[in-house]
Amino acid sequence: MGPGMQEEDSMKCVICKKSSTNAGTTTVTFERGCFTMVVKCVPAQVCPNCGEAYINEDVASALLKDAEKKATTGAQVEIREYVAA
Numbered sequence: 001m002g003p004g005m006q007e008e009d010s011m012k013c014v015i016c017k018k019s020s021t022n023a024g025t026t027t028v029t030f031e032r033g034c035f036t037m038v039v040k041c042v043p044a045q046v047c048p049n050c051g052e053a054y055i056n057e058d059v060a061s062a063l064l065k066d067a068e069k070k071a072t073t074g075a076q077v078e079i080r081e082y083v084a085a
């Protein structure tokens with residue numbers, strides 16, 4: 001994967017294998033020990049048939065890094081909206 005913004009391509013849903021995904025958003029939840037982070041409006045490819053959401057690898061790793069950083073501050077719950085880096 002190169003730098004910069006990339007078009008996310010529609011893909012066949014691997015869960016139900018019936019539909020191709022559409023660009024949309026989803027809510028991502030991370031739990032680490034007693035810490036929970038909820039991020040809303042995360043860009044994702046969403047299956048219109050079963051609702052499975054596929055998040056871009058770069059987005060997922062950025063959110064995970066953020067969650068781990070927040071978990072070390074002693075926070076218990078963090079709920080926010082996704083902001084593109």
Ligand SMILES: [Zn+2]
Pocket residue numbers: 013014015016017018019047048049050051052
């Ligand atoms: Zn599906």
